[in-house]
Amino acid sequence: MLNPVTPDFEKLLRGLLPAAAFKDDSTPYLSEPRGRWAGQGLVVAPVSTDEVASVVRACAEARIGIVPYSGGTGLVGGQLQQKGPVPVVLSLERMNRIRQVYPSENVLVCDAGVILADVQKAASDIGRLFPLSLASEGSARIGGLLSTNAGGVNVLRYGNARAQCLGLEVVRPDGTIWHGLTRLRKDNTGYDLRNLMIGAEGTLGIITGAALKLAPCPAGLGAAMMAVASPAAALALLAMAGEQIGEGVSAFEIIHRQGFDFLSEVGPEIKQPFDEVPEWSVLIDVGLPAGLSPEEVLEALFATAFEAGLVTDGVIAQNHAQRDAFWHIRESIPEANRRIGSVSSHDISIPLSAIPTFIDRGKQALAEVGAFRINCFGHLGDGNLHYNVFPMPGKARADYEAERPEVKRVVHDLVHSVDGSVSAEHGIGRLKVKDLEKYSDPAKLAMLRAIKDALDPKGIMNPGAVLRGQMPPAEV
Amino acid sequence: MLNPVTPDFEKLLRGLLPAAAFKDDSTPYLSEPRGRWAGQGLVVAPVSTDEVASVVRACAEARIGIVPYSGGTGLVGGQLQQKGPVPVVLSLERMNRIRQVYPSENVLVCDAGVILADVQKAASDIGRLFPLSLASEGSARIGGLLSTNAGGVNVLRYGNARAQCLGLEVVRPDGTIWHGLTRLRKDNTGYDLRNLMIGAEGTLGIITGAALKLAPCPAGLGAAMMAVASPAAALALLAMAGEQIGEGVSAFEIIHRQGFDFLSEVGPEIKQPFDEVPEWSVLIDVGLPAGLSPEEVLEALFATAFEAGLVTDGVIAQNHAQRDAFWHIRESIPEANRRIGSVSSHDISIPLSAIPTFIDRGKQALAEVGAFRINCFGHLGDGNLHYNVFPMPGKARADYEAERPEVKRVVHDLVHSVDGSVSAEHGIGRLKVKDLEKYSDPAKLAMLRAIKDALDPKGIMNPGAVLRGQMPPAEV
Numbered sequence A, B: 001m002l003n004p005v006t007p008d009f010e011k012l013l014r015g016l017l018p019a020a021a022f023k024d025d026s027t028p029y030l031s032e033p034r035g036r037w038a039g040q041g042l043v044v045a046p047v048s049t050d051e052v053a054s055v056v057r058a059c060a061e062a063r064i065g066i067v068p069y070s071g072g073t074g075l076v077g078g079q080l081q082q083k084g085p086v087p088v089v090l091s092l093e094r095m096n097r098i099r100q101v102y103p104s105e106n107v108l109v110c111d112a113g114v115i116l117a118d119v120q121k122a123a124s125d126i127g128r129l130f131p132l133s134l135a136s137e138g139s140a141r142i143g144g145l146l147s148t149n150a151g152g153v154n155v156l157r158y159g160n161a162r163a164q165c166l167g168l169e170v171v172r173p174d175g176t177i178w179h180g181l182t183r184l185r186k187d188n189t190g191y192d193l194r195n196l197m198i199g200a201e202g203t204l205g206i207i208t209g210a211a212l213k214l215a216p217c218p219a220g221l222g223a224a225m226m227a228v229a230s231p232a233a234a235l236a237l238l239a240m241a242g243e244q245i246g247e248g249v250s251a252f253e254i255i256h257r258q259g260f261d262f263l264s265e266v267g268p269e270i271k272q273p274f275d276e277v278p279e280w281s282v283l284i285d286v287g288l289p290a291g292l293s294p295e296e297v298l299e300a301l302f303a304t305a306f307e308a309g310l311v312t313d314g315v316i317a318q319n320h321a322q323r324d325a326f327w328h329i330r331e332s333i334p335e336a337n338r339r340i341g342s343v344s345s346h347d348i349s350i351p352l353s354a355i356p357t358f359i360d361r362g363k364q365a366l367a368e369v370g371a372f373r374i375n376c377f378g379h380l381g382d383g384n385l386h387y388n389v390f391p392m393p394g395k396a397r398a399d400y401e402a403e404r405p406e407v408k409r410v411v412h413d414l415v416h417s418v419d420g421s422v423s424a425e426h427g428i429g430r431l432k433v434k435d436l437e438k439y440s441d442p443a444k445l446a447m448l449r450a451i452k453d454a455l456d457p458k459g460i461m462n463p464g465a466v467l468r469g470q471m472p473p474a475e476v
Helices: A007-016 A049-062 A116-125 A142-147 A193-197 A231-248 A257-266 A294-307 A320-340 A352-369 A404-417 A433-439 A442-455 B007-016 B049-062 B116-125 B142-147 B193-197 B231-248 B257-266 B294-307 B320-340 B352-369 B404-417 B433-439 B442-455
Strands: A042-044 A066-069 A088-091 A098-102 A107-111 A165-171 A177-180 A206-213 A220-228 A249-256 A280-288 A311-316 A344-349 A373-379 A384-390 B042-044 B066-069 B088-091 B098-102 B107-111 B165-171 B177-180 B206-213 B220-228 B249-256 B280-288 B311-316 B344-349 B373-379 B384-390
Touching: A007 A042, A007 A049, A049 A066, A049 A088, A049 A165, A049 A206, A066 A142, A098 A116, A107 A116, A116 A142, A142 A206, A165 A193, A177 A193, A177 B442, A193 B193, A193 B442, A220 A231, A220 A294, A220 A320, A231 A249, A231 A280, A231 A294, A231 A352, A249 A257, A249 A320, A257 A320, A257 A373, A280 A294, A280 A320, A294 A311, A320 A373, A320 A384, A344 A404, A352 A373, A352 A384, A352 A404, A384 A404, A404 A433, A442 B177, A442 B193, A442 B442, B007 B042, B007 B049, B049 B066, B049 B088, B049 B165, B049 B206, B066 B142, B098 B116, B107 B116, B116 B142, B142 B206, B165 B193, B177 B193, B220 B231, B220 B294, B220 B320, B231 B249, B231 B280, B231 B294, B231 B352, B249 B257, B249 B320, B257 B320, B257 B373, B280 B294, B280 B320, B294 B311, B320 B373, B320 B384, B344 B404, B352 B373, B352 B384, B352 B404, B384 B404, B404 B433
Parallel strands: A042 A088, A066 A088, B042 B088, B066 B088
Antiparallel strands: A098 A107, A107 A206, A165 A177, A165 A206, A220 A280, A220 A311, A249 A280, A249 A373, A344 A384, A373 A384, B098 B107, B107 B206, B165 B177, B165 B206, B220 B280, B220 B311, B249 B280, B249 B373, B344 B384, B373 B384
C-alpha cells in the first residue's frame, strides 16, 4: 500500500528543495480541461533533473505516490488522482529551457517542461519545422506530449509524438537517472526503452528531457476543402492523394455536416467554404518541395477525383489567409462541441477500410439506444475519428446521465468488433483503465502488468493511471 | 540453469509436430554469413503460430533454450548459440505466407518467415512500395528484420524496420500468443509492446506475424554521385538537399576512396563514375512526386552546392540503368570488403555534427595502434558509418589477431566519447554483449535486465543474446 503525504513528509521535501519549488495555490493543478474530476496532492515544481530525482527518491523511500504534471491538457485524467493516499503532484513547468539546438543535425534538445509552441518557434527560428501540432499547443508541454504519445493534425505525414523523438532523459521510480538523450537516428543497442517511456503516461518514470527531431520546412503550403460523396469516397480520395502527391499530404481531416451545424448554432464564427454545406467534407493540407505549386497540385487532384465521382464540390486556398480560414473551421469544431456539451465523446481509431462500415453501424446502434446528434470528425488519414455523441436540440448533457454508459459501451464494442482502438491519441489515463482491461488481449495485459511491476516495483509512479494500482479505477 | 535438448525431449517434440517440421541436415542453421562461429541445436521449423506455441510451451516446461532463426543473415551471432546447454533452433522458414494485402490502407499482413524481397514484390504488385531495403533482401526474413530492427539504405526517408511495422503477433516465452496484429496508425492503449518486441532479437518472444506499412511509390526516381570536398562538406550537402528536396531524398550514402581502391583491387567490377576518384564522394538517391524531374532537381542541387564550394565534381543518372550502376558501386563495397578481409568492422552511428571530428580522430588513434587501411562508408544521412579496418597490402586478416581487440576498443571508445552507438543497425546478438555492458548507462542496463526477467522469467528465449544469461558472452 502507498502512504499519503503527511506534514512531516512535506517538511522533509521543503528541506530538499528551495521555497520557489512550492506553490501557494495548488488549485490549477487539481482540475482538468473539461472540469469533470478534481485531484488532490502536494504540488512541487523542481527546476532541474537533480531536483526531480531528489523528490522521487524521497517519495520512493516513503512509498508515496507521484503524479507527474505537465501542461495539464490531457483529457483522460492522467494528470490528476481523485482518490487514495494523497500523492505528490510533480509539475515540470519550471524545467522550461531549450538546452541546445543542432541545426545541421535537425535536432533540438530541451527540458520536458517546455511548451510545445516554444519548441515550434525555436525550430522555425532556424528555418526548420517541429511538426507536432494540436489544439492545446500553447499550453501543452513536451513531457506530457511524449508521455501520452500525442497525435494531432500532422500524424499522417510526420507520425505521432513518438516519431518526433530521438532520445530521452528519465528519472526512474527509484530516483536514478537514465541518461538516454541521444541524438542518433539509429541505435540498436538493447530494447527500445525510449518508446516504452513514450506513451507510458508517467507510470514508469518521469521524462525530464528530450532530444527532438526537426524536419525541413516544405517550400509551398496549400490547402483545399472538398465535398465528398461519402466516407468511402473520402477514403478513395485519400488513396488518390497519396498516389498523386506522395508524402506531400500533411493532413487529411474529415468533417461531418453536424460540425458545421454546431458552428452555426453556438459558434465560434466561421466563413462557410461551400455554397451548400455537404454531408461529408474533407480538409486536405499539403506541404510541397520547391518547383511544385500547391494550388496546381490540389486542382489536379480535384479534377481527377471529380472525374472519378469522389468529390462534388471543392475550394482551394489561394493564399495563406484562406488556408488559415479552412483550419479555423476545423479547429473550431472542438470548441463548438464543448459549447453544446457531449453526452459522450470517443477518441477512436479504425482500420481505414472499416471506417464506412463503422459509421453506418454506429448510427444504427445508437438509434437503438435513443435519439442523439452524432458529430463524427477528425484525422481520417490516420483512421482516427473523434466520434462524439450529443443531446438532441433543447436538451443538455445532464439529461442523459442514464444513457451515457450504454452509449459508450455501444460505441466501444463496435470499435472493438472492427479491430479498432478505444484510445487513438488521448491515452488511457484514469478514465479508460476499465476499457483497457475489457478490450485488451490477455497476453497484452499480462505484459503491461509485468513491465509495470518490473520497472516500478513499489507502484509509486502515477498510481492508478493506465493500470489498476492500489486504487480502483475511476468510475466513468 | 537451462537444460539441454535430450533424445527424450526430441521424441516429445516429434510427437507434437509433423515430420515435415524436422530437418535432415541442420548444418545451414548452425553457421553465419562470415563463417566465424558455429552454433548447435535441434532444428525445428513449425508451419503455423500454433505449432510455434506448442514448441515454446514444451521448451518452457522443460527449461530448454530456444534460438529463433529467420533468414540467418545477421552479423552479430544473434541466430546461433555456440556454447551452453543444447537449444532448440526454431526456424520460421515454413511460415512464409502473405496473409492479406489491404491496398486502400497501405497495409500488408504476413507471416514472419516471408522473405523481404517477396514483401517488396507483393507491394510493387499493387503499385506500392515496401521501403525496407538492404543487401540481404533476397534471403532475410521479416521476423529477423523486425527482431533486429534492420536498417538499410532508405532509413533517411522511411525509417528503420520499426517504422515500417504497425502490428505484431508474438509467441511469448510461456507459449501464450499475443494477438497484436493491428493495422491501426494510432493506438494509445498501454505501453508500446510492439516497439519493445522489435529490436529485442528474439529474447522476449518470437515474432510470428506482422502488419507492415506500405508507402506510395514515388513518381520519379533519380540518383547522382558527387565528389565532396570533405565529410563536413558532405554534411552541408545533406542539409542543403533537405532544404531543397525535402522528404524526396531517399538515401544519402558516403563513400571513401578506399572503397573504390578495393573494388579495383579485388572486384566486383564496376563502372567508374568519376574521371578521377575523389577522396570522398556521396551517392544521393531521390524519389519525387509527379511534376518534378529528378534530373533537374539534382542538377539544381549540384549547382547550388558547387557555388558553395561543397562539391567538386558530379554525375547525374540520366536513366534507370545509370542509377542502377551507381547503386551497384555502393552495394559492391561490402563484397569487396569481404574479399579483402577486415581486421575489424564496426557498425556505428555518430551524431551528424560530430562525424568529421570522429573521422579525423579515428585515423589518428588507429595510426597509434598500427598501419591499417580504413574503409569508411555508409548511410551518412542517418549518421551510420560502416567503419571497417583492413590489413595493409600484402597482409591478411590473420596477421592481425593480436591487434584486433585493441582496434575495436579504440574505435568503440572513440564512438562512445562523441555520444555515438557501437551498434547502429546490426544489433547486439552475442558478439556485442560486452560492448553493451561497457558502454551503456547503468540505469539503462538495469531496465533491460528488469524487462528481460519480467517477460522471460525462465530465460529460455535466445539465451545469451543481448544480455548475459546463463552463459558467459562470446569472446570477441
